[in-house]
Amino acid sequence: MARELKVLGALDAAKTQWYHFTAIVIAGMGFFTDAYDLFSISLVTKLLGRIYYFDPSSAAPGSLPPNVSAAVNGVAFCGTLAGQLFFGWLGDKMGRKKVYGMTLMIMVLCCVASGLSFGSTPNSVMATLCFFRFWLGFGIGGDYPLSATIMSEYANKRTRGAFIAAVFAMQGFGNLTGGVVAIIVSAAFKERFDAPAYRDDRAGSTVPQADYVWRIVLMFGAVPALLTYYWRMKMPETARYTALVAKNAKLATSDMARVLNVELVSDEPEQPLPVGHGDREQFGLFSKEFVRRHGRHLLGTTVCWFVLDIAFYSQNLFQKDIYTAVEWLPRADTMNALQEMFKISRAQTLVALCGTIPGYWFTVFLIDVVGRFAIQLGGFFFMTAFMLGLAVPYHHWTTPGNHVGFVVMFSLTFFFANFGPNSTTFIVPAEIFPARLRSTCHGISAAAGKAGAIVGSFGFLYAAQSTDSTKTDAGYPPGIGVRNSLFVLAGCNVVGFLFTFLVPEPNGKSLEELSGENEVDDAPEDASSAAAGEDRSTPAPDV
Helix, strand or coil: CCCCCHHHHHHHHCCCCHHHHHHHHHHHHHHHHHHHHHHHHHHHHHHHHHHHCCCCCCCCCCCCCHHHHHHHHHHHHHHHHHHHHHHHHHHHHHCHHHHHHHHHHHHHHHHHHHHCCCCCCHHHHHHHHHHHHHHHHHHHHHHHHHHHHHHHHHCCCCCHHHHHHHHHHHHHHHHHHHHHHHHHHHHHHHHHCCCCCCCCCCCCCCCCCHHHHHHHHHHCCHHHHHHHHHHHHHCCCCHHHHHHHCCCHHHHHHHHHHHCCCCCCCCCCCCCCCCCCCHHHCCCCCCHHHHHHHHHHHHHHHHHHHHHHHHHHHHHHHHHHHHHHCCCCCCHHHCCHHHHHHHHHHHHHHHHHHHHHHHHHHHHHHHHHHCHHHHHHHHHHHHHHHHHHHHCCHHHHCCCCCHHHHHHHHHHHHHHHHCCHHHHHHHHHHCCCCHHHHHHHHHHHHHHHHHHHHHHHHHHHHHHHHCHHHHHHCCCCCCHHHHHHHHHHHHHHHHHHHHHHHCCCCCCCCHHHHHCCCHHHHCCCCHHHHHCCCCCCCCCCCC
16 A cells, blocks of 8 residues: 555645645634534523513513423534434545535525524424524534544644644634624614613513524524635545545645645556455445444444533533523523523623633643543543532532632533543544544544434433422422532543543554554455456555
8 A cells, every 4th residue: 555655644744834724724614603503592592482482471581491492402413413424424425525515505504594584473483493403403513524534634643633623622712702792792782772762671571673683693603604615615635535535646646735835746547546456455334344443443432422412512502591590690580681691691601711712722732742532531530520519519509609619610611521522522533433434433423422412402401490490399499400410411421431441542643553544555465466467565545
């Protein structure tokens, strides 16, 4: 395989240069949009309840019924799971670049459509919103395996972890931007309708124009995705896909010479290698050979991502309920609708700024120094410790005067999620599987994560909503459902800690070393190859 690996060796040894940063921004803006779209819904769900489910005969403000709230929050994850599996498989069949633009356009169209959700009844509006958010999630799902795979295949082996982590870190800025946009829009409408002619501070009051607020917030997610579409289409196919899957090392060399300032010399033939070249290494997904080589790796990446996302998305989507339970945020019946949205957005933005974003960038700066394994283990350990630190003395944190301590510890769980398994579960599956299965395996791992997000979004909702009110009457303090949920999430982190030991450490190794694609180099010459006059001193790539 020495001949085919010339361009790949040059990529592994290439110095960090401007195109690497360009690729990070192009791929990262997809994740910026992903995070904005997935988490902005949590900022507007309270407002949706007030607008569409307000009961004039009740003194309490309106709220989404539990089943409607679960659907609105969780349906995008169902779409994301499907998109990760489908586009992950398609990225290996058609190539990374050909599929990359499709996902972005789906996201743009569905962002706009979500904001234009229509219907003659509250339930029909919510059904329309859920329909468009499912397909929005489908496009978002494709971004996971494709962005990770593209960045890993462009990067050199010394800084590959940091490059992939930097793409994923754009999630933090998307999360932050969602909060900032919600603050600006809600404040603008609040200022306009705080005028004496419009002012209404009654509990549960909602001015009719508030219906524009949630629509604007959701539609804004189309802007960053649309801005990067042109540059995505200009990116060449990755050299590793072209050389190892399409089997055209000459074209791979030509593509990389256009964008990277490295010395690339190739004496490869212009035409792709014959389809049967290297067939004895053509083991398929879930074949016995795949299970022998990579089965435990795939088990480790899927289980770790699954349990991580139960905890991570539960925290993100329902942190507003947690803040209310510990009385950091006022009760809904003390604010009008726009005031409530403003305060929720401000609280979530503060946590994103102080805990979420620093965690991502600690990973970027340290992952190629301490390695993926140590960061993932440490993240799961400290997430467990801080969640137990919140859950065991939960009644202490809910007493007046202790709310600041609760918020600080809660922010630290976000920090160690992102300086930990939330980043590494995204990075490692893009490094340890063969090129022809890399996008598919990453998609499977990511889909397991979204299955965890679905469990978290539906399960935590019922735990937090269905138990608090009923058990308070029985003598239990408010928020007992939140406390039990924190214990469950801590248990999920323990499972992730243990399954981390199934995943290899990719730090400092080339993708071909990790995937075993260069193992055919030492294979003996077989009779059919000798008869055909084939030169087995440079075996075909493992594709």
